[in-house]
Amino acid sequence: MRLTDQDIAQRLKTLSGWTREGHLIRKQFGFASFPDGLAFLMRLGFEAESADHHPDITIDYKRVTLGYWTHSEGGLTEKDFDGAATADRIAASFPK
Numbered sequence: 001m002r003l004t005d006q007d008i009a010q011r012l013k014t015l016s017g018w019t020r021e022g023h024l025i026r027k028q029f030g031f032a033s034f035p036d037g038l039a040f041l042m043r044l045g046f047e048a049e050s051a052d053h054h055p056d057i058t059i060d061y062k063r064v065t066l067g068y069w070t071h072s073e074g075g076l077t078e079k080d081f082d083g084a085a086t087a088d089r090i091a092a093s094f095p096k
Contacts, residue, residue: 002073011081018084024069025080027087030062032095037064043090053079055087 003011008025012018018027031037037059044066048054056067066087068080 002070002075002077008076015081015084015088020076021067023075024056024067025076025084026065026067027084028063028065029087029091030096031064032062034061036094037062040064040091040094044087047086047090048083051079051083051086053083055083 008020012020012025015025015027018025020026029037029040031040041057041059041064044055053068053070056069058065066084068083069075070077070079
């Protein structure tokens with residue numbers, strides 16, 4: 001179910017570095033190396049596939065930008081915030 005603007009604002013307070021940009025939430029992650037960024041995406045990819053919810057991804061050398069939104073709902077849902085929390089957890093295991 002699509003979240004209200006109030007729900008979204010509350011959930012964003014629980015995440016570090018994520019911002020709302022229109023219909024999605026976005027965050028840029030920095031890594032020590034290009035291979036670390038790719039390894040992060042591999043780990044996240046398996047988690048996303050298991051959850052059947054996949055982020056939009058941009059890779060720029062040592063920076064990986066993720067965007068989450070639920071296409072089928074036309075906006076943000078709990079799935080997006082779960083995906084963001086998973087990405088944060090995985091990224092925390094990499095050196096900066």
